Amino acid sequence: MLNQFKSSIDRALSLNPDWKKLRNEWSAGVFPIQVSGIRGVWTALILSKLADLTGGPLLVVTGDEQEAKALSRDLSLFTDRVSTFPWWGTMLYRGVSPQAAIFGKRASVLAELAAGERRIVITSIRAALGLLPPPAEIRKSLTTLKIGGSINPTEIEERLQRFGYNRVPRVSVPGEFALRGEVLDVAPLGVSEAVRIVFAWDDVEEIRLFDPLTQISSESIEQITLHPLREVVWDTQRVEVLSEQLPGEGFEDVLDALKTGRELKGEELFYPLAFRETATLQDYLADRSATVFLDSERLEIAETNMLKEYRELFAAALEQGMEIPSPDTLITSLDSFISARKRRMVSRTLRNEEDENIYSLPCEPGRSFFGNINFLKEELVTLAENGFQIFVFAESESQSQRIGYLLRDLENVQVGPAALSAGFMLSDAKILVIQENEIFGRRKRASSSVARAKSTVIESFVDLDPGDLIVHINYGIGRFQGIKRIKAGGAERDYITLQYGDEETVFIPIEQVNLIQRYIGQEGRKPRLDRIGGTSWEKKKNRVKKSVADLADRLVKLYARRQTSVGYAFPEDDDFQISFEAAFPYEETVDQLSVIEEVKKDMESPKPMDRLVCGDVGYGKTEIAMRAAFKAVIGGRQVAYLCPTTILAEQHHESFTERFKRFPVTVGMLSRFVSPAEKKKVLQGLQKGEVDVVIGTHRILSKDVRFKN
Incomplete structure (x- = not known):
């Protein structure tokens, strides 16, 4: 479906005469260019087309960080060469350091640009106007390793430590590296996967990406470029330059912290002063690169607000006696940033009649349906009869299937998974794009830790650290000491070293790792090591x-x-159930979807259900219960939801009421928080069948609680 969507959009572009002129001028290098009307996903598609015509990186400046992230997600649908250069994300002069991942992401993007990679770089105006190290300084710090190339383990270890990496036995979090024999693992900041470099003597044999948590490799790559964790490495030269350029005295504590390697909160404020000549993000672009400024009016307002904020925070910090540089040393102006590159395109929201040199690529914003499925169907039928192509995008495959089921009887409507930021309409080309949020209301994004959660078995010794307790199937409980390479019988091989009682040691060939498991016992109690024999x-x-x-x-x-035994078999899912599940404001995890399907399959079976659902706090157990409860109510049965505490009952009652408010389901509560009058009403409603779901503590187990069905 996504390919058909792209084809339809290409057709719409080809019908626009202004697009043809813009594309020709862009290819011929006729700049600057002005354009109006672009927004959202339409902007992303146009930028992906222009990036293909550009001889170098394409820099895109947006009004704020949220817009930059949304545009980056949209662009990812059309190209995999997208990077986001983030702003620090903290209030200036408050003595709070940005997250380590932001340092790493900024350093990574600068390294990509300095190395000459052709990418689309999205950034906000706050990040774009910040002063940076000269590109030559970043290039000098890059270290590229290729398959078949050479590697000096001692030199690479020293360099990684100078870059800010910590050496550990096994990498588990970004910012660490491990060097074990002829294997080098590196976990950079700002990325989800680590890199494993396998070498023999001084030759690189293999480079793989892997998950630091599971240690499972995902793919092989030809080369990797290593760079410092931060855009400035505080060596002696950098500290000396900073000392020369600091305004006046009073910065002794700052200089002392940088010289001794101590943590300095807010060190990013001093980055521009560490170089005699600074640069901007545009200085990292090649000659045939271009810069796009989205919504110029909004950029000007954002700059004004930013300068006002910086000056007020600077004045307040000076009153508190803080040692800080002024805002003028940290950023450049928007006017100078724009005029610094002739190869630029500026977009405007509105087009004046007298503006003849502005290309118009208009699109209308997406439409909202407020969760009204009948209204949605009526509108889509009307549009389809008028010749519109309609594309509905959901954020997950499961949500796509639900929406497809609800719209299964409509013609000229295609439904598929793709994480668009918003829908839009091209009236002239008769194309309507709907994003699922516009159907059900605003959706929320689950935290990244939940989204990445995986149920995987511990990967044998890779997940063990020296000193961990283990269980060998033949020898019992012992202590893992590490892996040693031992020469025996004229051949070298790796052995797992295990310590047992009476200081006895057993060497297990690495091929027998399947006989060993991590010890899992009662928390807080250390077991006695077994004795050999x-x-x-x-x-x-x-x-x-x-x-x-x-x-x-x-x-x-x-x-x-x-x-x-024979139980009650609930009916299969209908439109009500599909609509209820589609209105869930988060994207389900894989495990959550699996459990939901298993629970519903149990409910549809005539055999009594016997199922226990386990999961950490915040991983979606309540939603599973809600869907089961809704299915039971639609199937003509009442539901009792038992909670261990009164507070939890209150919270679940609020959650159920909010979740069920669009559907004909009545939710009641029984606990000590409920007034006698309301309690009586709920009890009568349960007995008459007017209350579908009752939530409460052990009170719902009382003899006076009687259900109709």
């Missing part, structure tokens, strides 16, 4: 075998009785 481990295994056999016997009898 002792009987304690065999006795433990025999006791466990007997307990398992007894438990299995009881479970077999229990489940045999359950298999003969």
Whole structure:
């Protein structure tokens, strides 16, 4: 579907005479260019086309960080050569350091540009106007490793430590590196994957990306460019230049912290003063590169507000006696930034009648349907009858399937997964694009930790650190000491070293790693190490075998009785259920979707359901319960939702009420927070079938709580 969408948009562009003129002038190098009417995904598509015509990187300046992130996501639909250069994300002069990932992301983008990579770089005006190190300084710090190239392990270790990386036994978080024999692992800041470089002697044999948490490789790459974790490395020369350029005295504490390598909050304020000549982001662009300024009127307002904010914060910081440079040393002006590059395009929101040299590429904003599915269907039918092509995009495959089911009877409507920031309409080309938020209301994004959560088994010894307790299937509980390369019988091989009781050591060939697992026992209690040749481990295994056999016997009898029992089979999902699930304001995790399907399958079976759902706080257990409750209500049954505490019952009642408000479902609550009159009303409603879902503490188990169905 996405390919058909792109083809339709290409057709719409080809019908616009202004686009043909703009493209020709861009290719011929006739700049500057002015354009009006572009917005949202339409902007992303046009920029992706212009980037293909550009001989170098394309820099795009937006009004704020949120707009930059949204544009970056939209551009990712059309090209994989997109980077975002972030602003620091903190209030200036407040003594608060930006997140480490921001330092890493900025350094990574500068390294890409300094290395001459052709990319589309999206940035906000705050980040764009900031002064930076000269590109030559960044280029000098780059270290590129290629397959088949040479590597000096000692030299690379020293360089990584100078870059700010910490050496550890095994990388787990960004900013670390591990050098084990002929394997180098590096976890840069600002990216989700680490890099594993395998070499033999001094030759690089393999470079792979891998997940630091699972240690599982994802793909092989030909080369990797390593760079400092931050755009400025405080060596002796940089500190000396800073000392020369600081305004007056009173900065002794700052200089002392930088010389000794201590943490200095707000060190980014001193970056521009560490160089005798500074640069801007445009200085990193090649000659045939271009810069696009989106919504020039908004950029001017943003600059005015930014300067006012910086000056007020600077004055307040001086009153507090802080040692800080002035805003003038940190940023350049928007006028000078724009005029510094002739190869530029400026977009404007509105086009005046007298403006003859502005190319018009208009699109209308997306439409909102406020969760009214019937209204949505009526509008789409009318538009389809008028010859419109309609594309509906959802943020996930599961959401796409739900919306597709709801709109299954409509013609000229295509539904597919793609994370667009917003919909739009091209009236002349008769194309309507709808983003799912415009159907159900504004959606929320789950935290990145939830989105990345994976249920994977521990990957053997890779996840073990020296000193961790392990269990060997033959020898019992021991302590992992590490991996040693031992020469025996004329051959070298790797052995896993395990320590047991009485200071005995066992060397296990690396090929037998499947016999070893991490020890998982009662928290806070350290087990006694087993002895080689002792009987304690065999006795433990025999006791466990007997307990398992007894438990299995009881479970077999229990489940045999359950298999003969008959429960209520709920009907399959209908439009109500699909609409309810589609209105969920977050994207489900893979595990969440799996559990939801299993629960609904249990409910549709005539066998009684026996299922326990486990998960950490914030990982979506309540939504699973809500969907099961909704399915039960639509199937003609009432639902009791038992909570361990009164506070939790109150919270769940609010969540259920908010989630069910668009549907014919009545939610009641029973707890000590409920007044006697309301309690009586809920009890009567349950007995008459007027209350569909009751939420409460153990109060709902009382004898006076009677359900109709």
